[in-house]
Amino acid sequence: MTKATIRLNVKVKNWEEAIRKGGELLVQEDAVEQCYVDAMVRAVKELGPYIVIAPGFAMPHAKAENGVKQIAMSLLTLESPVKFGNPDNDPVKVVICLAAVDHTTHIEAMRELALLLSDSDKMSQIQSTRQVEEVLALIQA
Amino acid sequence: MNIVTVCGMGMGSSLVLKMNIDDILKRKGIKADVEACDLGSLVGKVADIVVTTYELKLQVEDKGYNVVYVRSVIDKKALEELILDAVGKLKK
Numbered sequence: 331m332t333k334a335t336i337r338l339n340v341k342v343k344n345w346e347e348a349i350r351k352g353g354e355l356l357v358q359e360d361a362v363e364q365c366y367v368d369a370m371v372r373a374v375k376e377l378g379p380y381i382v383i384a385p386g387f388a389m390p391h392a393k394a395e396n397g398v399k400q401i402a403m404s405l406l407t408l409e410s411p412v413k414f415g416n417p418d419n420d421p422v423k424v425v426i427c428l429a430a431v432d433h434t435t436h437i438e439a440m441r442e443l444a445l446l447l448s449d450s451d452k453m454s455q456i457q458s459t460r461q462v463e464e465v466l467a468l469i470q471a
Numbered sequence: 472m473n474i475v476t477v478c479g480m481g482m483g484s485s486l487v488l489k490m491n492i493d494d495i496l497k498r499k500g501i502k503a504d505v506e507a508c509d510l511g512s513l514v515g516k517v518a519d520i521v522v523t524t525y526e527l528k529l530q531v532e533d534k535g536y537n538v539v540y541v542r543s544v545i546d547k548k549a550l551e552e553l554i555l556d557a558v559g560k561l562k563k
Contacts, residue, residue, distance in 0.1 A: 377479040377510070380526030383487065384545045391483050416526060418542040433482045433507065437490075444487045447545040 331469060335359055335404035336462045345379070345414040345422070346371055348406060349390045352427035355404035362429045363397030370427065374414065382416035384447050386457075391428040401436050402429045403443075405465065407457055423457050442469070472503040472561065474554075475518040477531060481509030484544045488522055491544070495551045501558060520557045537561075 335355045342348040353367030369392035374381060382388045404427045411421035426443065430436040446452055452468050459465060474492060478485035485507035492505050508516065510530050521536040524544065531538055539557050541550055 373479060377530075378526050380479055380524055381483065382526075383484040383524070384543045389483050391480060393480055418525065428483060430482050433486070436482070437486060440483075440486050441490055444490055444545055447487075448547060 331403045331405060331466070332359075333462050333466065335402065336465055337405075338407045338460055338462060338465065339409045340406045341409050342406075342412055345374065345388070345412050348388070348408060348412055348422070348425050349374070349427065352390065352404045352406045352425050355406075356402050356427055356429050359402055359404075361398070361400050361402030363399070366392055366397040366429060369393070369396035379414035379416040379420075382414045382419040382422055385419045386411065386421065386423045387419070387447060387453075388414055388422045388425045389428055389443075390425065391430065394429075394431050398429045398431055400429070401431050401439070403427065403439065405469075407465075424453070472501075472520075472558070473516075473518050474503050474505045474520045474522060475513065475516050475536075476505065476507045477510060477513050477521060477523040477527065478507075479510055479527070481507055481512060484524060485509070487544045488541070488550070491547055491550055492522065492554055495547070495554055496558075499555065503558075519561055520554075522554070 356362045370390040406425040411423045413420045476485040476488040489507040521538045525540045
């Protein structure tokens with residue numbers, strides 16, 4: 331994750347727009363093709379909102395063969411939380427779109443992410459800050 | 472003991488679940504192989520316990536596995552209780 335793939339206080343109308351905006355950052359970074367963004371949206375439509383893996387947090391992703399060029403992540407915090415339809419963990423305030431090339435190379439990144447997610451102090455700081463640098467520092471700390 | 476964690480793609484929540492379960496079992500000194508997989512690859516896997524989220528209950532419950540469902544993949548405390556309970560039942 332870099333400065334270029336983080337956007338804070340983003341306005342979105344619904345979950346699909348949130349995924350598309352997060353996915354767009356990955357397209358701009360040349361990490362994925364546009365069809366990957368469509369695949370992330372399709373995954374929620376087909377499999378349900380299971381990508382909302384923790385309270386207030388969604389991790390859209392799709393399979394590598396749907397146009398992933400390199401491993402990458404993007405992060406959005408939303409100005410107003412949106413519902414994904416997950417009764418346990420809605421509404422969603424933080425969206426991290428994941429592009430993985432296989433099932434293992436991103437495992438370290440996921441480990442860091444899992445640690446970050448279980449740190450409620452850091453998560454609330456990420457949700458409230460308006461400084462991209464601060465988010466990066468929290469992730470890397 | 473074989474534990475399989477499942478999610479839609481086999482690389483998001485199932486991977487986080489696998490890492491958290493690995494940590495829990497290591498801390499408790501319990502030996503197990505924990506593997507993350509996607510829904511499509513689950514059928515045919517040998518698993519003493521399958522772990523997934525409630526969101527995927529419909530897709531998993533009719534496959535004949537001993538399934539543990541979680542609400543949040545990062546709630547380690549709840550996960551630990553569920554896993555240790557399931558492991559304990561296996562040993563009986």
